[in-house]
Amino acid sequence: MKEPIKQIRLLLVSNNEELQTLLQKYVNDLTVAKSEEEAKKQFHSSPADIIVCDLADSLEFCKELKKQAPTVPVIFIGPKDEDLLYEAINAQIDRYFLKPYDFKQLKKTLQEFETKIFMQKVKEYNTFMLHQYKNAIDSSNIVSKTDINGIITYVNDEFCKISGYTKEELLGKNHNIVRHPDVPKENFKRFWDTILSKKIWKGTVKNRAKDGTTFYVNTTVIPILDWNGDITEFVAIRYDVTNSVKLQEKLQKKERELETLNKELEKRVEEKTKQLRELNLTLEKRVECEVTKNREKDRMMFQQARLASLGEMLGNIAHQWRQPLMELGILLYKIKKLSSDEKIDEIYEKGTAILEKMSQTISDFQNFFSPDKKKERFNVAEVIKNTQAIMEGVLKKSGIAVNLQYEEDIEVEGYKNEFSQVILNIISNAKDALIDANPPQKIINISMKTSQNSLTIEIEDNGGGISPHIIEKIFEPYFTTKQHKKGTGLGLYMSKMIIEESMGGELGVKNGKSGAKFIIKLPVKV
Structure with a gap:
């Protein structure tokens, strides 16, 4: 745990000054109670996210707290006693640390709880937002x-x-x-x-x-x-669009009526003109002039009616603004899949980038239903090759060479598509770094090594590396160095969640000899 825990409120029930001092270094919001009574008051006045109890004979107190707040993790520090441990397990105490306790292990446990609490809050927030989006759609x-x-x-x-x-x-x-x-x-x-x-x-x-x-x-x-x-x-x-359709039907009917009326009027005018021509040439001219005026008025009325219809239809078209965005994305993807031309790849990349910017504020609503995911065994090298092939056109255009080295084909169990997204995200970041640094030769090296029951994948570029003052922050949500490119700051955060939470592995980064080196470790089941 390299930084203080900022996301949780911790209640420490203990007289141990050393434990209090150590926890103060790693927990920003720490409340200390030196007795059970004081702890009860503190807990009821300001409920904690995690409770750490280090008082002698305080297991009953922990059991009472667990009944009151079953979702709050409780860590009990007690002696090595089988009966006491069995009683704690039955009471669903979350962790039991033996005295003398390992403070490093305690810190690691707190960090695990913090991650679970954070993910639960993210889940609740996303559910809350989805309900709002659903209500917005349902209401309009x-x-x-x-x-x-x-x-x-x-x-x-x-x-x-x-x-x-x-x-x-x-x-x-x-x-x-x-x-x-x-x-x-x-x-x-x-x-x-x-x-x-x-x-x-x-x-x-x-x-x-x-x-x-x-x-x-x-x-x-x-x-x-x-x-x-x-x-x-x-x-x-x-x-x-009932009103619009009915208005259009009325306009069409009106057009037919006007057409009939014009024809009848023309006949009547012709007849009247013939009669008037015989009487007076001047009067004939006046009648022709009046007929022309009447026709002009009819045209103006017709034009105004059509303009009113057009305005109504344009209003309805505006309501469908969101639909073409999705359809454009599908069309771009189909065009890309149907062509191997590098120019099409470039157009696809630019097009999808523009669509992403346009739909940035409405992007989380496309997955209302998210079916349960199932793990599968897949060939790691094959997935990396397929992912590399997706970016082949962009990498070649940027003058970037990708070298993949491995001794044998290794299969792991996990989520193939999500793992592909992690590789795609890391290679894309390396591409951007190489374009910015512009070394004489742009290279991305990918290597795979196995040891015992684990697989290590290293992805290293020669783009100059990551600044030391931000390297520890790049996996944080919404942290990005691509403001001018409108980066979301979620790519590496989600990559880490996929590798560590979904696939039980590890994802880290360090600076190599000439650039950044991302290291993925995955368990391998025989």
């Missing part, structure tokens, strides 16, 4: 979900409001409950063919409400896939 859109057979599994209040049905009347029913009988069956066949092929469907749909009235919605249906790429459900997001 018409949302529904169905299973793969079209059976409704969720509707929001806006859906109930526009359809006239209650949630109880909709849940468990087929979505065709709101289908309008005027819509041809061929339309629905094309619709199902699209979404069952895992593509997004968009269009304006004519529906019928419970009371028989008609409403129109601009609809986007998105297939939701699991980790295996299979469809699990469909999410539909809609906007009410």
Whole structure:
């Protein structure tokens, strides 16, 4: 533990001055109670995140605290006594340290608890934010979900409001409950063919409400896939465009009426003109002039009506701003996958960078459903090669050579895609460092070595290394040196979480001979 623990409040119940002095160096928010009564008052007035108890015969007190706050970790320091240890285990005391205790191990335990507490708070915060995002979408859109057979599994209040049905009347029913009988069956066949092929469907749909009235919605249906790429459900997001469609229908009707009226008017004018021409040439000219004025007025009315329709339609288009961002990302990815041209790779990199900037403030809402992840065995060298291939065009364009050295193929158990993301993130950071430093030869060396039951992966560049005053901070969340590049500061933090929390390994960094060296250690199960 190189820095004080800033994220937790620790209550120390002890008369041990040495322990108090040592903990004060590593815990910013430390409360000390020298008796059980004092500890009770402190705990009730300002609940602690972790409790460390080092009072003789205080196990009963710890058990009482554990009952009151079962989620608060309790560390008990006591004598080597099997009965006492068994009693502590039954009371679900989180850690039992024997006297004399190992302070280094105590610090390590506190750090583990701090990490768990921090991750729980992150989880609670993310859940809180997701609820807000969901509420924001539900309050401004018409949302529904169905299973793969079209059976409704969720509707929001806006859906109930526009359809006239209650949630109880909709849940468990087929979505065709709101289908309008005027819509041809061929339309629905094309619709199902699209979404069952895992593509997004968009269009304006004519529906019928419970009371028989008609409403129109601009609809986007998105297939939701699991980790295996299979469809699990469909999410539909809609906007009410009933007024716009009805206005358009009225305008079209008005156009037809105006066209008919103009034709009739022209006939009447021609007849009247013939009559007037015989009477007076001057009067004929005046009539022609009046006819021209009337036509001009009709054109102006028609133009104003079309402009009003255009304004209404533009307002509805604005509501769909968020959808094209996602579709552009998909199109860029498809273009990249269909081409091996380096220029396409460059365009893809620039395009995705622009999309990331545009969607930075709305980026955490795309994964509402996150299915359970399953570990798998995968070949480490193969994943590194595939990851390197993804960046091959960018690396070659930047004049960067990547050397991969290993003695044998090693398989580990973990999350293949997440591990690939870690390698991609480290290589990308090395690329940026090499471009900034611009040495005569830009090189990234990757080596793999095995020893006993572990695999060590070293990724080293010759970009000059990391400044000593920030090297200990680069794994902290939101810490970044790329302000001018709009870095988020989460890449290395998430990489460390993936390696250490998800895969049970270690991720560290140090400066090598000519650049930064990232070291990944993973357990290898035979």
